[in-house]
Amino acid sequence: MTNTKWLLLGGGFAVLAFIGGNVTGFFAGVYSTRAGSEFIDDLFEQEKPADVKNSVVFARPSFALKYPGNWKIDSTDEDFDPNHNFSVDSPGSCFVSLMIFDAATDPAENVEGQIAAYAANLIRNPTRTDFDTWGSFRGSGALLRGKLLGFLPGYVRLFSAAVDERSFVVIEFCYDEDARMVEPGLRLIESSFAFR
Secondary structure, eight states: OOOHHHHHHHHHHHOOOOOOOOHOOOOOOHTHHHHHHHHHHHHTOOOOOOTTTTTTTEESSSSSEEEOOOOOOOOTTTTOOOOOEEEEEESOEEEEEEESSSSOOOHHHHHHHHHHHHHHTSSSOEEEEEEEEEETTEEEEEEEEEEEEETTTEEEEEEEEEEEEEEEEEEEEEEGGGHHHOOOOEEEEEEEOEOO
């Protein structure tokens, strides 16, 4: 092999090493954040259709809901509180988070606060569609669509309502490619959630 060919071959390896290093560095940086590490971990998990026929009842003193039989409540989260703050996770990478308040809060302020948090951390420059009904509740809601964590198209759907001296915020997080399998589970939670 001539010196020129070795030089070209070596240059090709250098370019591949440079690209590989940048990709590895990027994923290592993303992985260093909590949301990023969950995203990377979830890339290797396969979504499954929501098992709504074998739903599970999650009943607490102040509320109850149903969720698909193959989903789970994430009790390992450091902020987990089964009465006030929890998430229900699909087998893949979608989830629903609920925050329950033992006081009436302002639904519009709740949604705007969550939008600021999600827009800054999960969705860059999202499109927004407002809505005012989630299940049997009327309140304030917003659907944000864009690339989640800068990668895959998806959405974050936020809603808040206040009833008497109680209120809640719900956050649905789903990738578009998983929506067909996940949305029946999201609708099950939405249609079954009720204060007691």
